[in-house]
Amino acid sequence: MTAHIDLTLDCTNAPLLADFWKTALGYIDEPPPAPFETRAQWFAQFDLPEDDSVDDAAWLCDPHGVGPRLSILKVPEPKTAKNRLHIDIRVPGHGSPEERWERVRTESVRLVTAGGTVLHEDTGHHFVMADPEGNEFCVAAGPATN
Incomplete structure (x- = not known):
C-alpha cells in the first residue's frame, strides 16, 4: 500500500x-x-x-x-529561512531543448504576472522562483509529451 x-x-x-x-x-x-x-x-x-x-x-x-x-x-510567525522542501512545476511538451526551454521561460513569465518572483535562472535547465510570500519553487521542463 x-x-x-x-x-x-x-x-x-x-x-x-x-x-x-x-x-x-x-x-x-x-x-x-x-x-x-x-x-x-x-x-x-x-x-x-x-x-x-x-x-x-x-x-x-x-x-x-x-x-x-x-x-x-x-500562521503567526513570518518565514525566516529557505524552504527545506519545495515544489517543482514541470512544464510538459516535446521538441528540441531550445523549444522546451522556451516553454519553461514562458511559464516563468506567466507566474511572475501572477505574483511570483524569479530568484535565479539556470539557463537551459530551470528557474528558481518564489510565490507572493517568498516560498521557493522551481520551474523546469517536464517529461516529453506527444
Missing part, C-alpha cells in the same frame, strides 16, 4: 497564496467534506478561537485527482 501525501504551506495571507497556486498548478478549491455544503459550515464545527477564520486557510486539489492536495494555512 502506498501513502497519499498532502503538501502544506504556512502563510500570512491564505487567499493570496491560494489564488497564486491555483494559477500556477491549475488546481481548484477542494470541495468541503460531506455532509457540509461549504467550508464555512465545516469550519464552524470546530471549537476554535473567535479570531480564527475560514479565510485563514485554503484547501486546493488537482481537478483530475492526480497531484497532491495543497493546504494553505495562516
Whole structure:
C-alpha cells in the first residue's frame, strides 16, 4: 500500500497564496467534506478561537485527482529561512531543448504576472522562483509529451 501525501504551506495571507497556486498548478478549491455544503459550515464545527477564520486557510486539489492536495494555512510567525522542501512545476511538451526551454521561460513569465518572483535562472535547465510570500519553487521542463 502506498501513502497519499498532502503538501502544506504556512502563510500570512491564505487567499493570496491560494489564488497564486491555483494559477500556477491549475488546481481548484477542494470541495468541503460531506455532509457540509461549504467550508464555512465545516469550519464552524470546530471549537476554535473567535479570531480564527475560514479565510485563514485554503484547501486546493488537482481537478483530475492526480497531484497532491495543497493546504494553505495562516500562521503567526513570518518565514525566516529557505524552504527545506519545495515544489517543482514541470512544464510538459516535446521538441528540441531550445523549444522546451522556451516553454519553461514562458511559464516563468506567466507566474511572475501572477505574483511570483524569479530568484535565479539556470539557463537551459530551470528557474528558481518564489510565490507572493517568498516560498521557493522551481520551474523546469517536464517529461516529453506527444
